Amino acid sequence: MLKRVLFSGVMVGLMLIFTVSCEGPPGPAGPAGQDGLNGSDGINGTNGQDGEDGQNGSDGVDGSDGVDGQDGQDGQDGADGNLTCLSCHTRANMASIDELFALSGHYAGSYVGYAGSRASCARCHSHEGFIDYVAGYGDEDVAYPSAFKCGTCHGDHRSLEDDISAPLQTIEAITLLVDGTTLDLAGRSNLCANCHQARRGYDYYESIDSVWTHDVNGNDSLLFLVPGGSVYINSSHAGPHLGPQANTLMGLGGYGTSGIGAHSNIGCVRCHMGETTLTEGGHSFVPNLANCTNCHGAITDMESFTRAFQDGVSARMNAIAVALISAGALQQNDSHYYPRISTVSEDEFKAFWNYMVVQEDGSLGIHNPGYLNGLLTYAEAKLGL
Ligand code: HEC
Ligand code: HEC
Ligand code: HEC
Ligand code: HEC
Numbered sequence: 001m002l003k004r005v006l007f008s009g010v011m012v013g014l015m016l017i018f019t020v021s022c023e024g025p026p027g028p029a030g031p032a033g034q035d036g037l038n039g040s041d042g043i044n045g046t047n048g049q050d051g052e053d054g055q056n057g058s059d060g061v062d063g064s065d066g067v068d069g070q071d072g073q074d075g076q077d078g079a080d081g082n083l084t085c086l087s088c089h090t091r092a093n094m095a096s097i098d099e100l101f102a103l104s105g106h107y108a109g110s111y112v113g114y115a116g117s118r119a120s121c122a123r124c125h126s127h128e129g130f131i132d133y134v135a136g137y138g139d140e141d142v143a144y145p146s147a148f149k150c151g152t153c154h155g156d157h158r159s160l161e162d163d164i165s166a167p168l169q170t171i172e173a174i175t176l177l178v179d180g181t182t183l184d185l186a187g188r189s190n191l192c193a194n195c196h197q198a199r200r201g202y203d204y205y206e207s208i209d210s211v212w213t214h215d216v217n218g219n220d221s222l223l224f225l226v227p228g229g230s231v232y233i234n235s236s237h238a239g240p241h242l243g244p245q246a247n248t249l250m251g252l253g254g255y256g257t258s259g260i261g262a263h264s265n266i267g268c269v270r271c272h273m274g275e276t277t278l279t280e281g282g283h284s285f286v287p288n289l290a291n292c293t294n295c296h297g298a299i300t301d302m303e304s305f306t307r308a309f310q311d312g313v314s315a316r317m318n319a320i321a322v323a324l325i326s327a328g329a330l331q332q333n334d335s336h337y338y339p340r341i342s343t344v345s346e347d348e349f350k351a352f353w354n355y356m357v358v359q360e361d362g363s364l365g366i367h368n369p370g371y372l373n374g375l376l377t378y379a380e381a382k383l384g385l
């Protein structure tokens with residue numbers, strides 16, 4: 001302790017001396033000190049956040065083309081669109097069909113109200129009835145019957161390939177109502193024969209062996225037995241019904257004769273439709289002379305062509321009708337003869353029946369000249385004419 005105090009005093013003295021003496025120039029810098037020791041390693045930092053995804057790499061180069069497959073087979077040629085369709089579907093053609101159709105009884109539908117809704121009549125007398133019949137529903141009442149229209153006879157095209165013809169509801173062969181005979185008429189005329197055929201045969205009348213008479217209230221009153229050897233004509237509508245043309249064309253439906261003629265093989269459409277004028281042929285269904293000329297040659301008008309033949313048939317029918325009035329089988333209203341409810345002999349009935357077939361056929365013999373004249377010959381013989 002003493003030494004330290006002593007030492008401090010010396011130092012203070014020295015410092016005083018030194019301060020009062022003059023300052024000298026600074027000494028040269030000392031040599032650099034030795035490097036310090038390396039510090040120890042720092043503590044590891046915490047992990048950084050994930051970086052964002054990098055951009056997609058660019059597409060690789062396309063592979064080389066595969067080998068071409070073999071060519072498929074060529075399809076069938078389609079029909080030439082416009083040319084084929086426009087042979088029917090032009091405005092002008094459709095308009096002329098509308099005009100001709102408007103002349104036809106099919107369009108007028110005069111009996112639609114009377115017969116178009118009744119189950120036993122509808123298939124031939126209304127659009128709805130025929131469509132139901134073709135669809136196979138059988139005979140049913142029709143609630144709201146209407147006259148024939150385009151779609152009564154026409155269906156739609158099942159296909160527009162191959163041969164395109166007017167689509168029809170049915171062209172199947174028909175089974176005759178009266179006896180189940182199958183007929184297959186030419187020229188797509190089976191359509192017509194569905195309706196234009198007899199509804200009743202003579203055997204229906206032959207089989208009537210008794211009939212009830214009615215009292216004033218319409219109730220059954222007395223049973224009347226038809227005498228042997230006679231036939232009962234039970235209605236003023238008796239006969240095959242209008243339109244036995246399919247039967248007569250093929251030589252069927254009357255007593256005593258049968259037979260096909262030159263017209264039998266051509267169906268209905270060829271004479272009743274075919275070539276058109278402004279009022280005949282086509283959808284008027286009125287026979288047009290141009291449909292006859294390629295068989296009958298250079299004829300110039302229908303009236304003079306058919307007049308003599310039809311007049312001949314009419315004259316024979318009138319003579320037969322007069323005899324049938326005497327027999328009680330027919331009655332007369334102006335120049336129209338129609339059935340009378342009566343009991344007649346078998347021979348008279350046969351004459352009556354053949355007369356009705358020719359009358360209801362409506363062509364005055366033309367449909368099947370040989371056959372229809374043959375029916376009249378048989379009737380004349382039965383009546384002793
Ligand atoms: C031989 C005459 C005829 C030719 C050719 C014809 N059609 Fe028709 N087409 C008809 C008749 C007839 C109808 C029924 C008309 C009706 O009921 O009003 C009809 C109906 C149609 C209808 C409506 C009914 C349905 O099938 O859906 C179409 C669509 C039609 N035809 C398209 C065509 C096309 C397309 C072509 C040509 C590739 C063609 N027709 C060629 C006669 C023809
Ligand atoms: C759905 C039944 C039906 C079909 C199918 C039918 N008709 Fe008719 N046809 C009738 C009836 C019913 C009448 C009587 C029409 C009337 O006056 O009301 C008639 C009348 C006629 C007439 C008498 C003239 C007239 O204008 O009244 C001729 C001719 C005729 N049809 C021909 C044909 C021909 C040809 C075909 C086939 C292309 C045919 N019909 C198809 C039911 C039919
Ligand atoms: C198988 C088809 C068919 C059936 C079923 C049928 N008719 Fe007809 N009917 C016709 C045809 C076709 C005509 C016209 C034929 C002609 O003009 O030659 C016609 C014509 C008529 C006419 C006109 C007669 C005249 O004197 O001008 C009357 C009315 C008639 N039928 C009533 C009936 C009644 C009622 C029924 C049912 C009880 C009936 N029809 C059932 C096919 C049929
Ligand atoms: C009573 C039946 C019947 C009625 C109703 C009828 N057609 Fe037809 N139509 C036929 C028959 C049958 C053919 C001829 C088919 C054949 O020759 O192959 C025909 C042919 C046609 C054709 C092709 C031949 C032509 O003249 O260009 C057209 C289109 C046609 N009908 C349109 C109509 C239109 C539209 C209506 C209504 C306004 C109509 N038909 C009503 C029976 C009918």
Ligand code: HEC
Nearest residue numbers: 192196245246249263266267268271287361362363366367
């Ligand atoms: C050879 C030609 C020809 C053939 C085939 C033909 N008809 Fe006719 N049809 C006529 C002629 C002609 C008349 C008499 C017309 C007249 O006297 O005004 C007639 C008369 C008719 C009538 C009575 C017309 C009326 O105004 O009362 C009907 C209905 C009829 N034919 C339907 C048919 C049907 C259905 C077929 C087929 C089953 C058929 N025709 C086959 C030429 C033909």
Ligand code: HEC
Nearest residue numbers: 261262263266271287288291292295296306309366369370
């Ligand atoms: C496919 C050919 C052919 C066509 C189409 C044809 N006929 Fe005929 N027609 C004949 C032949 C063949 C006869 C005589 C043989 C017979 O009576 O069967 C005949 C007989 C007749 C007769 C009886 C003549 C007589 O004095 O005995 C009349 C009427 C007649 N045809 C009218 C017509 C009318 C009307 C048309 C057209 C709407 C027509 N025919 C279309 C071939 C045809």
